[in-house]
Amino acid sequence: MENPLRAHDRLGAVCGIEFAAQAMAVHGALLAPDVHGERRAGYLVSVRGVAVHVARLDDIEDDLVVAADRLGGDAATVLYRFSLSAGARTLLTGRAAILVNHSEYAASFSEKSP
Numbered sequence: 001m002e003n004p005l006r007a008h009d010r011l012g013a014v015c016g017i018e019f020a021a022q023a024m025a026v027h028g029a030l031l032a033p034d035v036h037g038e039r040r041a042g043y044l045v046s047v048r049g050v051a052v053h054v055a056r057l058d059d060i061e062d063d064l065v066v067a068a069d070r071l072g073g074d075a076a077t078v079l080y081r082f083s084l085s086a087g088a089r090t091l092l093t094g095r096a097a098i099l100v101n102h103s104e105y106a107a108s109f110s111e112k113s114p
Contacts (some may be wrong), residue, residue, distance in 0.1 A: 050094035
């Protein structure tokens with residue numbers, strides 16, 4: 001399997017976090033309003049409660065399936081629960097926090113600071 005995340009001829013299971021982040025980005029893009037012709041950027045700022053059930057992904061025979069469920073959020077942050085599975089087997093689970101429009105958020109925060 002060719003993948004730019006491969007290192008030392010293997011694709012480590014934690015690379016599944018990147019796959020989940022890409023699913024979250026697609027979901028966010030589909031839901032985000034188009035503000036003045038610009039798309040809102042999102043930044044993965046933390047992952048929590050990650051459970052890795054395999055060492056690597058490149059030796060998995062079945063198709064990899066990513067699930068990303070939005071748990072909540074507001075205009076500045078979004079929290080997702082994610083999982084990566086293959087067949088009936090769960091490979092990776094966790095939660096991720098996304099910061100949306102970091103520059104706009106930082107600007108609004110600095111305006112409120114003395």
